[in-house]
Amino acid sequence: QVQLQESGPGLVKPSQTLSLTCSVSDDSMNSGAYYWSWIRQPAGKGLQWIGRVESSGDTDYSPSLKSRVTMSLDKSKRQFSLNLTSVTAGDTAIYYCAREMAAALFFDSWGRGAQVTVSS
Amino acid sequence: YDLTQPLSVSVALGQTAVISCEGDNIGSKNVHWYQQKAGQAPVLVIYRDRRRPSGIPERVSGSVSQNTATLTIARAQAGDESDYYCQVWDANTLDVVFGGGTKLTVL
Numbered sequence: 001q002v003q004l005q006e007s008g009p010g011l012v013k014p015s016q017t018l019s020l021t022c023s024v025s026d027d028s029m030n031s032g033a034y035y036w037s038w039i040r041q042p043a044g045k046g047l048q049w050i051g052r053v054e055s056s057g058d059t060d061y062s063p064s065l066k067s068r069v070t071m072s073l074d075k076s077k078r079q080f081s082l083n084l085t086s087v088t089a090g091d092t093a094i095y096y097c098a099r100e101m102a103a104a105l106f107f108d109s110w111g112r113g114a115q116v117t118v119s120s
Numbered sequence: 121y122d123l124t125q126p127l128s129v130s131v132a133l134g135q136t137a138v139i140s141c142e143g144d145n146i147g148s149k150n151v152h153w154y155q156q157k158a159g160q161a162p163v164l165v166i167y168r169d170r171r172r173p174s175g176i177p178e179r180v181s182g183s184v185s186q187n188t189a190t191l192t193i194a195r196a197q198a199g200d201e202s203d204y205y206c207q208v209w210d211a212n213t214l215d216v217v218f219g220g221g222t223k224l225t226v227l
Binding site for chain 2 (some may be wrong): 037039041046047048049059062063064096104105106107108110111112113
Protein backbone atom coordinates (compact mmCIF):
# COMPACT_ATOMS: atom_id res chain seq x y z
CA GLN A 1 0.00 0.00 0.00
CA VAL A 2 1.58 3.28 -1.11
CA GLN A 3 2.03 5.95 1.55
CA LEU A 4 2.15 9.69 0.99
CA GLN A 5 3.50 12.30 3.38
CA GLU A 6 3.20 16.06 3.15
CA SER A 7 5.91 18.36 4.46
CA GLY A 8 6.51 22.10 4.56
CA PRO A 9 6.04 25.22 6.66
CA GLY A 10 2.94 25.34 8.79
CA LEU A 11 2.85 29.13 8.83
CA VAL A 12 3.10 31.45 5.83
CA LYS A 13 2.82 35.23 5.80
CA PRO A 14 0.21 36.97 3.65
CA SER A 15 1.34 37.74 0.10
CA GLN A 16 4.11 35.15 0.30
CA THR A 17 4.34 31.73 -1.39
CA LEU A 18 3.08 28.52 0.17
CA SER A 19 5.35 25.59 -0.68
CA LEU A 20 4.66 21.96 0.15
CA THR A 21 6.25 18.68 -0.81
CA CYS A 22 4.73 15.23 -0.90
CA SER A 23 6.92 12.16 -0.51
CA VAL A 24 5.76 8.90 -2.06
CA SER A 25 6.78 5.57 -0.55
CA ASP A 26 7.00 3.42 -3.68
CA ASP A 27 7.89 3.62 -7.39
CA SER A 28 4.39 4.37 -8.64
CA MET A 29 5.48 7.86 -9.71
CA ASN A 30 7.19 6.13 -12.64
CA SER A 31 3.88 4.76 -13.86
CA GLY A 32 1.59 6.57 -16.27
CA ALA A 33 -1.32 4.90 -14.49
CA TYR A 34 -1.28 7.60 -11.84
CA TYR A 35 -1.49 11.34 -11.49
CA TRP A 36 -0.35 13.28 -8.40
CA SER A 37 -2.75 15.78 -6.91
CA TRP A 38 -3.10 18.38 -4.22
CA ILE A 39 -6.42 18.92 -2.42
CA ARG A 40 -7.18 21.31 0.41
CA GLN A 41 -9.80 21.61 3.12
CA PRO A 42 -10.42 24.74 5.19
CA ALA A 43 -11.42 24.08 8.76
CA GLY A 44 -14.97 22.81 8.98
CA LYS A 45 -15.46 22.97 5.22
CA GLY A 46 -15.38 20.67 2.23
CA LEU A 47 -12.69 19.46 -0.14
CA GLN A 48 -11.24 21.57 -2.96
CA TRP A 49 -9.01 20.19 -5.68
CA ILE A 50 -6.00 22.38 -6.43
CA GLY A 51 -4.42 20.54 -9.32
CA ARG A 52 -2.38 17.59 -10.53
CA VAL A 53 0.96 16.74 -12.06
CA GLU A 54 1.42 13.72 -14.31
CA SER A 55 4.46 11.47 -14.44
CA SER A 56 5.39 13.26 -17.67
CA GLY A 57 5.50 16.57 -15.83
CA ASP A 58 2.33 17.87 -17.49
CA THR A 59 0.01 19.73 -15.16
CA ASP A 60 -3.68 20.57 -14.79
CA TYR A 61 -4.87 23.19 -12.35
CA SER A 62 -8.27 24.08 -10.98
CA PRO A 63 -9.59 27.11 -12.88
CA SER A 64 -10.25 28.89 -9.59
CA LEU A 65 -6.58 28.74 -8.54
CA LYS A 66 -4.79 28.42 -11.85
CA SER A 67 -3.22 31.88 -11.81
CA ARG A 68 -1.42 31.22 -8.53
CA VAL A 69 -0.47 27.53 -8.69
CA THR A 70 2.62 25.71 -9.88
CA MET A 71 3.25 21.98 -9.43
CA SER A 72 6.21 19.80 -10.31
CA LEU A 73 7.60 16.38 -9.57
CA ASP A 74 10.99 14.78 -9.03
CA LYS A 75 10.76 11.06 -9.71
CA SER A 76 14.33 10.43 -8.56
CA LYS A 77 13.36 11.69 -5.11
CA ARG A 78 9.83 10.24 -5.26
CA GLN A 79 8.45 13.68 -4.51
CA PHE A 80 6.04 16.15 -6.00
CA SER A 81 5.48 19.73 -4.94
CA LEU A 82 3.01 22.57 -4.74
CA ASN A 83 3.65 26.30 -4.88
CA LEU A 84 0.78 28.70 -4.25
CA THR A 85 1.66 32.36 -4.62
CA SER A 86 0.21 35.55 -3.13
CA VAL A 87 -1.51 33.74 -0.27
CA THR A 88 -4.19 35.28 1.92
CA ALA A 89 -6.01 34.12 5.04
CA GLY A 90 -8.46 32.40 2.71
CA ASP A 91 -5.73 29.91 1.79
CA THR A 92 -5.53 28.65 5.38
CA ALA A 93 -6.42 24.97 5.23
CA ILE A 94 -5.29 21.40 5.60
CA TYR A 95 -3.44 20.49 2.41
CA TYR A 96 -3.56 16.88 1.26
CA CYS A 97 -1.51 15.20 -1.39
CA ALA A 98 -3.15 12.27 -3.12
CA ARG A 99 -2.55 9.68 -5.79
CA GLU A 100 -5.09 9.81 -8.59
CA MET A 101 -5.98 6.96 -10.90
CA ALA A 102 -5.43 8.29 -14.41
CA ALA A 103 -8.04 6.08 -16.08
CA ALA A 104 -11.02 7.21 -14.00
CA LEU A 105 -9.78 10.23 -12.05
CA PHE A 106 -10.39 9.22 -8.47
CA PHE A 107 -8.07 9.43 -5.49
CA ASP A 108 -7.07 6.01 -4.16
CA SER A 109 -4.43 7.08 -1.63
CA TRP A 110 -4.11 10.21 0.47
CA GLY A 111 -1.51 11.71 2.75
CA ARG A 112 -2.43 12.54 6.32
CA GLY A 113 -2.58 16.24 5.50
CA ALA A 114 -0.56 19.30 6.49
CA GLN A 115 -2.09 22.27 8.27
CA VAL A 116 -1.01 25.55 6.70
CA THR A 117 -1.98 28.82 8.31
CA VAL A 118 -1.61 32.16 6.57
CA SER A 119 -0.99 34.86 9.13
CA SER A 120 1.41 37.69 9.84
CA TYR B 121 -20.51 22.08 -12.31
CA ASP B 122 -22.22 21.66 -8.95
CA LEU B 123 -22.80 18.58 -6.83
CA THR B 124 -25.44 18.90 -4.13
CA GLN B 125 -25.44 16.72 -1.04
CA PRO B 126 -27.64 16.93 2.07
CA LEU B 127 -25.78 18.52 4.97
CA SER B 128 -26.70 15.69 7.30
CA VAL B 129 -28.28 12.25 7.37
CA SER B 130 -29.25 10.30 10.46
CA VAL B 131 -29.77 6.56 10.66
CA ALA B 132 -30.65 4.19 13.46
CA LEU B 133 -28.07 1.63 14.42
CA GLY B 134 -28.42 -1.40 12.18
CA GLN B 135 -30.61 0.33 9.63
CA THR B 136 -29.78 1.56 6.11
CA ALA B 137 -28.35 5.00 5.42
CA VAL B 138 -28.82 6.63 2.03
CA ILE B 139 -26.76 9.64 0.98
CA SER B 140 -27.58 11.44 -2.26
CA CYS B 141 -25.44 13.49 -4.61
CA GLU B 142 -27.29 15.49 -7.24
CA GLY B 143 -25.76 16.90 -10.38
CA ASP B 144 -26.89 17.74 -13.89
CA ASN B 145 -26.68 14.56 -15.94
CA ILE B 146 -24.39 13.00 -13.34
CA GLY B 147 -25.24 9.63 -14.84
CA SER B 148 -22.91 10.43 -17.73
CA LYS B 149 -19.92 10.82 -15.41
CA ASN B 150 -17.90 8.49 -13.19
CA VAL B 151 -18.91 9.15 -9.58
CA HIS B 152 -16.64 8.41 -6.64
CA TRP B 153 -17.28 8.52 -2.90
CA TYR B 154 -15.02 9.20 0.07
CA GLN B 155 -15.45 8.69 3.80
CA GLN B 156 -13.73 11.15 6.12
CA LYS B 157 -13.68 10.49 9.83
CA ALA B 158 -13.04 13.36 12.21
CA GLY B 159 -9.42 14.50 12.11
CA GLN B 160 -8.44 12.05 9.38
CA ALA B 161 -7.79 12.12 5.66
CA PRO B 162 -10.54 10.98 3.28
CA VAL B 163 -10.70 7.33 2.28
CA LEU B 164 -12.10 6.05 -1.02
CA VAL B 165 -15.15 3.86 -0.45
CA ILE B 166 -16.75 3.71 -3.92
CA TYR B 167 -15.24 4.39 -7.35
CA ARG B 168 -16.74 4.37 -10.84
CA ASP B 169 -20.28 4.63 -9.50
CA ARG B 170 -20.47 1.25 -7.77
CA ARG B 171 -17.10 -0.42 -7.40
CA ARG B 172 -15.63 -1.08 -3.96
CA PRO B 173 -11.89 -0.85 -3.23
CA SER B 174 -10.42 -3.78 -1.39
CA GLY B 175 -11.20 -3.65 2.31
CA ILE B 176 -14.54 -1.86 1.90
CA PRO B 177 -17.38 -4.11 3.11
CA GLU B 178 -20.17 -5.27 0.81
CA ARG B 179 -22.75 -3.42 2.89
CA VAL B 180 -21.41 -0.20 1.31
CA SER B 181 -22.75 0.27 -2.19
CA GLY B 182 -23.19 2.92 -4.85
CA SER B 183 -25.64 3.57 -7.66
CA VAL B 184 -26.30 6.28 -10.22
CA SER B 185 -29.34 7.45 -12.14
CA GLN B 186 -29.59 10.32 -14.60
CA ASN B 187 -29.22 13.19 -12.14
CA THR B 188 -28.52 11.52 -8.79
CA ALA B 189 -25.78 9.34 -7.39
CA THR B 190 -26.48 7.44 -4.19
CA LEU B 191 -24.27 5.95 -1.51
CA THR B 192 -26.00 3.28 0.56
CA ILE B 193 -24.68 1.93 3.82
CA ALA B 194 -26.59 -1.10 5.07
CA ARG B 195 -26.60 -2.29 8.68
CA ALA B 196 -25.14 1.00 9.86
CA GLN B 197 -22.59 0.85 12.65
CA ALA B 198 -21.25 3.47 15.02
CA GLY B 199 -17.99 3.35 13.11
CA ASP B 200 -19.76 4.59 9.98
CA GLU B 201 -20.23 8.03 11.53
CA SER B 202 -18.26 10.27 9.19
CA ASP B 203 -18.48 12.92 6.55
CA TYR B 204 -19.08 11.53 3.07
CA TYR B 205 -18.15 13.30 -0.17
CA CYS B 206 -19.06 12.55 -3.76
CA GLN B 207 -16.68 13.54 -6.55
CA VAL B 208 -16.62 13.73 -10.33
CA TRP B 209 -14.39 15.06 -13.09
CA ASP B 210 -15.98 17.86 -15.08
CA ALA B 211 -14.58 17.64 -18.60
CA ASN B 212 -16.16 20.98 -19.55
CA THR B 213 -14.31 23.06 -16.98
CA LEU B 214 -11.38 20.65 -16.57
CA ASP B 215 -11.94 20.58 -12.85
CA VAL B 216 -12.34 17.97 -10.14
CA VAL B 217 -15.60 18.70 -8.35
CA PHE B 218 -16.52 17.54 -4.86
CA GLY B 219 -19.94 17.66 -3.30
CA GLY B 220 -20.27 19.74 -0.17
CA GLY B 221 -20.24 16.67 2.05
CA THR B 222 -22.82 14.89 4.19
CA LYS B 223 -22.41 14.25 7.88
CA LEU B 224 -23.74 10.80 8.76
CA THR B 225 -24.94 10.30 12.31
CA VAL B 226 -25.73 6.81 13.63
CA LEU B 227 -28.29 6.99 16.41
